[in-house]
Amino acid sequence: MNRTDRLQAILTHLQSKKVVTAQELADRFDLSLRTIYRDIRALEESGIPIGAEAGVGYFINDNYTLRPVAFTKEEASALIMGAKLFSQNSDRTVNKDYESALFKIKAILKPQEKETAETISKHVEVIGNNPVKNLYISDIQKAITDRKILKIKYVSLKETEPVERMLECVGLCNYLGNWHLFAWCRLRKDYRDFRLDRITDLQVTDLTCSKDDILSISEFLESQKPFDQTPNISFRIKKDVYRYLDNRKEYYGFVYEEELSDSYVLHFYSDNYDSIAFMILNSGIMATEIQPSELMERIVFYAKKTYDWYVGK
Secondary structure (H helix, E strand, C coil), X not given: CCHHHHHHHHHHHHHHCCCECHHHHXXXXXXXXXHHHHHHHHHHHCXXXXXXXXXXXXXXXXXXXXXXXXXXXXXXXXXXXXXXXXXXXXXXXXXXXXXXXXXXXXXXXXXXXXXXXXXXXXXCCCCCXXXXXXXXXXXXXXXXXXXXXXXXXXXXXXXXXXXXXXXXXXXXXXXXXXXXXXXXXXXXXXXXXXXXXXXXXXXXXXXXXXXXXXXXXHHHHHHCCCCCCCCCEEEEEEHHHHHHXXXXXXXXXXXXXXXXXXXXXXXXXXCCHHHHHHXXXXXXXXXXXXXXXXXXXXXXXXXXXXXXXXXXX
């Protein structure tokens, strides 16, 4: 990227957020802070009203507007690819808003970029179940933005009927193919992870969140790691089936692995033997040397239930 293009990209980045730090710009463009400072001065000298606050960052005067955004063919292609993926990983309310925004973006594309976008759209597809269910994502986003308390009815794995919860939101996270809401639960007086497809009803209340020290998403994820990460689970798998675990092991308390000549020994920390048993059975990895014995018992129990169901006793 030449300097002219970089200055334009920095200006667009500044316009995209209320405040931007020099370090954020340096990280994005892989530049030194000194170069970023020089680029900011160059923009100021060209008449861009950039403000700065020590220890906070740079910002652009609210009255300043950029000329219409120009997309490259690669950027237009990326937008369409993103739309294809997004349509399979959201819910119907957010999809509708995203589609509306995408039409507005397409409207300002140059003719050649529009043609590229149309071609990519015809030749790229994501196969999956269409997200027809409302997962309340838009309402949750509103609650996060306005710092309002959510009232939900939630069915956990240990419950058969919905339980009402009052939540102060941490944020939304998509992992293992599902959307999750991290939040402070007033009922449990602790942070909890709620899967959106288990929420049977959700309302954004008029109550303002009172917890001032609410965690960020990264802090929440860090808080879920056990303080004592000494592994209490281990098993051995052949190298030729290791790939079947993909990245799923990271969500089940994975601590570390030992590489042997023909296999791996994986070590986990978890008090949920059922979830580890499901992971092993669903992966079809034929684990051996399974410890502790309680985990082996759970694997045998679920394997036997499956056998009895399909073959009969």
